[in-house]
Amino acid sequence: MRDIAALKTALEGLKIEDNPALVKQKSRDFFWYSPVLKRELDHVTADLVVSPRSEAEILRVLETCYRHDVPVTVRGTGTGNYGQAMPLAGGVVMNLAEMNRVLKISPGRLVAEPGAILHDIDVAARASSGQEMRMHPSTLKTASIGGFIGGGSGGVGSIRWGGLRDIGNVLRLKVATMEERPRLLELDGWDLQKVCHAYGTNGVITEVEIPLTAAYDWIDVIVGFDSFERAAAYGDDIGNRDGLLLKLVSPIAAPIPQDYFLRHRRFIPDGRHICLVMVAAHALGPLLAVTRRLGGEVLFRSDTAEDTKGLPPAYELSWNHTTLRGLRVDPGITYLQVLYPYPNHLDLVSRVHAHFGDEVLAHLEFVRFDGNITCFGLPIVRFTTEERLDEIMRIHEDMGCVIFNPHRYTLEEGGMKQTDEVQLAFKREADPKGLLNPGKMIGWEKPDFDFGSRRNYLFPGLQPAS
Numbered sequence: 001m002r003d004i005a006a007l008k009t010a011l012e013g014l015k016i017e018d019n020p021a022l023v024k025q026k027s028r029d030f031f032w033y034s035p036v037l038k039r040e041l042d043h044v045t046a047d048l049v050v051s052p053r054s055e056a057e058i059l060r061v062l063e064t065c066y067r068h069d070v071p072v073t074v075r076g077t078g079t080g081n082y083g084q085a086m087p088l089a090g091g092v093v094m095n096l097a098e099m100n101r102v103l104k105i106s107p108g109r110l111v112a113e114p115g116a117i118l119h120d121i122d123v124a125a126r127a128s129s130g131q132e133m134r135m136h137p138s139t140l141k142t143a144s145i146g147g148f149i150g151g152g153s154g155g156v157g158s159i160r161w162g163g164l165r166d167i168g169n170v171l172r173l174k175v176a177t178m179e180e181r182p183r184l185l186e187l188d189g190w191d192l193q194k195v196c197h198a199y200g201t202n203g204v205i206t207e208v209e210i211p212l213t214a215a216y217d218w219i220d221v222i223v224g225f226d227s228f229e230r231a232a233a234y235g236d237d238i239g240n241r242d243g244l245l246l247k248l249v250s251p252i253a254a255p256i257p258q259d260y261f262l263r264h265r266r267f268i269p270d271g272r273h274i275c276l277v278m279v280a281a282h283a284l285g286p287l288l289a290v291t292r293r294l295g296g297e298v299l300f301r302s303d304t305a306e307d308t309k310g311l312p313p314a315y316e317l318s319w320n321h322t323t324l325r326g327l328r329v330d331p332g333i334t335y336l337q338v339l340y341p342y343p344n345h346l347d348l349v350s351r352v353h354a355h356f357g358d359e360v361l362a363h364l365e366f367v368r369f370d371g372n373i374t375c376f377g378l379p380i381v382r383f384t385t386e387e388r389l390d391e392i393m394r395i396h397e398d399m400g401c402v403i404f405n406p407h408r409y410t411l412e413e414g415g416m417k418q419t420d421e422v423q424l425a426f427k428r429e430a431d432p433k434g435l436l437n438p439g440k441m442i443g444w445e446k447p448d449f450d451f452g453s454r455r456n457y458l459f460p461g462l463q464p465a466s
């Protein structure tokens with residue numbers, strides 16, 4: 001039996017929250033995007049939220065919780081979509097919102113505390129030295145850098161720079177272990193793979209160093225097409241043009257823009273499929289020349305639109321913001337995460353969407369993946385039952401797609417359906433009692449789990465619904 005009162009006494013002097021309503025608020029993320037996770041995790045809550053203000057306080061929380069056998073789940077700002085930051089077994093949520101300082105900016109690099117908000121990082125880098133981050137999730141304004149590295153994968157900028165875990169896209173991390181005497185480790189090079197996208201299951205990132213690139217004025221352009229195939233082919237074409245500096249290329253099928261992009265829909269005629277583009281100001285002319293040649297119609301340009309007041313930036317229509325805008329209008333939808341492998345990605349996209357028709361609406365994000373331009377999909381699914389959702393994913397896989405299942409809370413099921421042995425080995429070293437974010441790494445909880453069975457993993461320690 002956990003003695004939370006004793007833990008609280010031992011943590012005296014730290015910023016602690018134990019009001020159940022506030023603790024529950026800080027125990028949640030955007031898990032409710034998934035009807036499956038909503039059913040499984042809605043009741044989950046921690047016992048306490050502790051908000052350290054320094055590295056020394058992080059170490060004290062880890063040491064004390066280790067001594068009291070209490071799990072610790074790290075939280076940035078809780079914008080993850082798969083319950084990553086939810087404390088499945090209760091215990092402490094370690095909220096890093098107060099550790100939000102940008103510490104150092106120099107040519108090509110920036111050092112920050114883990115709770116720094118991505119938008120603040122970009123503002124500071126731009127103001128001090130005309131630089132910006134290489135990539136960010138569409139949650140630029142709300143997500144933290146520690147949460148992006150711990151739980152994200154890429155996003156706006158990935159068309160140029162690839163994914164967050166690609167070597168070079170994070171330079172150095174300082175990581176605290178959860179042991180009798182927590183250590184601070186400096187990781188770089190391939191060692192970064194130990195904790196990048198590990199959901200905080202094997203260490204707490206206490207400081208990050210990331211690369212910067214030159215900042216540009218980015219212009220939002222929306223290009224319209226009469227078929228989705230042409231919008232997708234356009235995205236592929238411009239994504240492959242090496243001389244065009246782009247930050248976002250997102251083909252989206254009708255009627256998603258008309259039904260869900262409430263502020264932009266006045267620019268988008270009925271039935272028109274679109275491609276969202278963010279282009280550097282100096283590359284706009286060449287982009288427009290390519291667009292004319294490919295028969296696209298420019299529906300919107302942020303540099304010339306007469307009234308842009310109240311319009312969100314294009315990146316807040318893209319990536320998982322597309323889904324969010326859909327959910328706000330129609331809570332009955334959900335989504336998938338799909339990779340259409342290079343080089344047959346366009347053909348695969350066509351075949352998949354011809355198969356499903358209106359049940360699965362196309363939304364692509366072009367990215368550089370292992371050196372090639374290909375596309376991820378975050379299609380909108382008209383949800384009926386969990387069985388049908390599983391069947392839709394199975395059909396995608398049978399047709400040759402890779403599914404990153406957003407309706408599962410474990411690293412493996414949300415990823416490549418296999419345990420990352422490097423992350424597992426690091427967990428053995430850095431978290432011997434298995435107290436960091438329990439339930440998220442199947443390789444630790446149930447090494448003989450059979451991924452081929454297609455059964456989903458249910459963490460036995462998941463706290464019961466009361």
Ligand code: FAD
Pocket residue numbers: 029030073074075076077078079080081084085096114136137138139142143144145146147148149150151152153154155156198199200201203204205206319320321324437
């Ligand atoms: P949290 O949700 O708080 O945490 C994420 C994970 O990282 C958790 O497992 C947490 O335990 C762990 N973690 C947090 N801080 C640390 C730390 N210091 N040390 C170790 N582990 C830590 N993701 C993308 O990759 N690209 C997108 O474009 C994108 N778009 C999104 C759009 C919407 C509308 C939403 C709701 C989500 C989107 N996401 C996207 C998912 C999410 O926003 C990103 O993963 C984001 O970067 C998470 O940051 P956060 O601070 O909210 O992290």
